[in-house]
Amino acid sequence: MKNNGNSSGTPIIVWFRKDLRLGDNHALHAAAQTGRDIIPVYIREPADSENGPLGAAQGWWLHHSLKSLEADLDSIGSRLVLRSGKPDTALADLINETGASDIYWNRRYDPKGIAVDTPLKDQLSDQGVTVKSFAGQLLHEPLRLKTGSGTPYKVYTPFWRALEAAGEPDHPLDRPEKLAAPDRWPASNDLASWKLLPQKPDWAKSFSEVWTPGEAAALERLEAFVDDGMSGYKTRRDLPSVDGTSGLSPYLAMGEISPARIWHATRNLHNVPADDVITFRKELAWRDFSYHLLFHNPDLPRENLNRKYDAFAWSGTSDAFDRWTKGETGYPVVDAGMRQLWRHGTMHNRVRMIAASFLIKDLLIDWRRGEAWFRDTLVDADPASNAASWQWVAGSGADASPFFRVFNPILQGEKFDPDGIYVKTFVPELQDLPAKFVHRPFEAPEAVLKTAGVTLGQTYPQPLVDHAKARDRALAAYNKIKDAA
Numbered sequence: 001m002k003n004n005g006n007s008s009g010t011p012i013i014v015w016f017r018k019d020l021r022l023g024d025n026h027a028l029h030a031a032a033q034t035g036r037d038i039i040p041v042y043i044r045e046p047a048d049s050e051n052g053p054l055g056a057a058q059g060w061w062l063h064h065s066l067k068s069l070e071a072d073l074d075s076i077g078s079r080l081v082l083r084s085g086k087p088d089t090a091l092a093d094l095i096n097e098t099g100a101s102d103i104y105w106n107r108r109y110d111p112k113g114i115a116v117d118t119p120l121k122d123q124l125s126d127q128g129v130t131v132k133s134f135a136g137q138l139l140h141e142p143l144r145l146k147t148g149s150g151t152p153y154k155v156y157t158p159f160w161r162a163l164e165a166a167g168e169p170d171h172p173l174d175r176p177e178k179l180a181a182p183d184r185w186p187a188s189n190d191l192a193s194w195k196l197l198p199q200k201p202d203w204a205k206s207f208s209e210v211w212t213p214g215e216a217a218a219l220e221r222l223e224a225f226v227d228d229g230m231s232g233y234k235t236r237r238d239l240p241s242v243d244g245t246s247g248l249s250p251y252l253a254m255g256e257i258s259p260a261r262i263w264h265a266t267r268n269l270h271n272v273p274a275d276d277v278i279t280f281r282k283e284l285a286w287r288d289f290s291y292h293l294l295f296h297n298p299d300l301p302r303e304n305l306n307r308k309y310d311a312f313a314w315s316g317t318s319d320a321f322d323r324w325t326k327g328e329t330g331y332p333v334v335d336a337g338m339r340q341l342w343r344h345g346t347m348h349n350r351v352r353m354i355a356a357s358f359l360i361k362d363l364l365i366d367w368r369r370g371e372a373w374f375r376d377t378l379v380d381a382d383p384a385s386n387a388a389s390w391q392w393v394a395g396s397g398a399d400a401s402p403f404f405r406v407f408n409p410i411l412q413g414e415k416f417d418p419d420g421i422y423v424k425t426f427v428p429e430l431q432d433l434p435a436k437f438v439h440r441p442f443e444a445p446e447a448v449l450k451t452a453g454v455t456l457g458q459t460y461p462q463p464l465v466d467h468a469k470a471r472d473r474a475l476a477a478y479n480k481i482k483d484a485a
């Protein structure tokens with residue numbers, strides 16, 4: 001350790017985590033303000049560590065995001081140092097190699113991140129290293145919002161009111177124009193050696209049809225959404241066949257854009273109806289609410305928030321789970337969603353709810369299996385939003401949709417994708433079915449199926465379950481636990 005207690009003039013390590021951006025990055029901004037040399041670092045934590053690993057789809061995203069951050073840092077005279085290993089060891093090595101005396105980072109609020117950061121901060125401070133942590137991942141930090149009695153929120157609407165009452169998040173900070181660089185850069189891992197990109201098969205090859213990771217792409221997407229997409233958001237956000245939402249979730253998940261920047265971009269929009277702006281802000285606040293829940297209930301991804309669901313008799317089979325993952329349930333809107341997930345690493349929010357309800361209620365498969373599948377396959381996989389949303393659909397979560405509200409995949413499809421455009425995009429074998437049957441091919445007359453080139457059980461699956469019977473079965477299972485304390 002080279003620290004001698006006098007930190008002026010020594011380099012500052014800025015440890016990037018899920019904040020892979022230059023703009024509105026409080027840790028980076030504060031470090032740049034000092035005028036001292038900055039060593040930006042990203043540490044790939046070991047797969048078996050508390051904080052690893054990311055899902056496979058997000059690994060793809062991370063690779064491209066780090067490349068983009070590297071280029072952005074390069075453009076302001078700096079670099080990104082890549083290291084792998086446990087953060088305490090990786091940072092100790094860097095301190096030894098560079099003589100850095102300070103480490104700055106932005107706080108994270110997931111239990112695994114906290115489990116790494118809290119002891120690390122103490123350990124580094126004990127060693128005489130100055131550690132400074134900053135806010136920026138959320139609109140407001142989880143401890144800031146409390147009910148009148150000082151307890152955490154469990155219901156969204158009062159949480160939203162408190163969030164609004166807390167005032168606007170801080171105005172986003174500009175990106176630094178220049179970072180001072182050390183005379184000698186410490187060694188860096190070769191990103192390719194991390195093997196974040198799938199090789200054979202390259203299952204992510206179609207991700208780039210819809211996604212460009214990185215801060216610049218996030219800012220472009222935000223601008224395009226504010227200019228053209230936000231007007232009408234309240235109704236269009238529910239239609240999976242239209243580009244009616246911001247598409248910002250993977251950028252938020254990796255911190256390529258801050259929620260504060262998004263919030264501020266929705267101010268003073270004179271040509272967007274206020275209702276659309278409020279609806280959008282409320283969605284953004286669901287992300288904060290999810291973190292609030294996770295922060296106060298660290299077991300959220302693993303344990304039912306409402307413990308009466310512990311006794312629920314999950315009886316679904318592995319075969320049914322496999323067919324759900326592959327988009328072969330025989331319910332077109334569910335299959336389209338699951339195939340969109342595989343092809344593009346994302347799924348429309350409305351369809352996420354339908355597909356999740358189908359897994360939990362029609363197939364009686366534990367929500368945790370669905371949560372894990374989404375975590376591995378979504379580019380926007382987020383420890384808080386994913387867990388909170390799965391528990392919301394299961395009925396076991398905070399302010400959750402009641403279990404007995406079972407989404408009907410046929411009626412949901414007909415309501416939100418009336419012409420079957422979304423279904424036909426991802427389930428092309430139903431391309432020629434008339435809209436009347438696109439969500440219920442199993443009810444189509446033989447002649448209609450024949451004309452459309454559909455043979456159920458061959459070109460497209462027979463339904464895995466009969467929804468009406470599956471619903472009764474789910475409600476019967478629920479009735480056995482519903483009165484438990």
Ligand code: FAD
Pocket residue numbers: 237245246247248249250252253283284285286287288290347348349350352353356374378380381382383385386387389390393
């Ligand atoms: P927009 O409609 O443009 O919304 C703007 C932002 O608000 C989003 O980017 C997101 O950060 C936030 N947001 C919107 N809806 C929600 C919500 N219901 N909960 C929390 N935040 C929300 N979202 C994730 O970011 N990561 C996940 O892993 C995730 N898993 C989900 C699993 C299930 C079963 C369900 C039903 C929903 C899940 N969501 C998750 C929430 C939601 O589906 C996505 O945030 C949304 O589809 C992202 O698209 P968008 O950025 O275009 O959203």
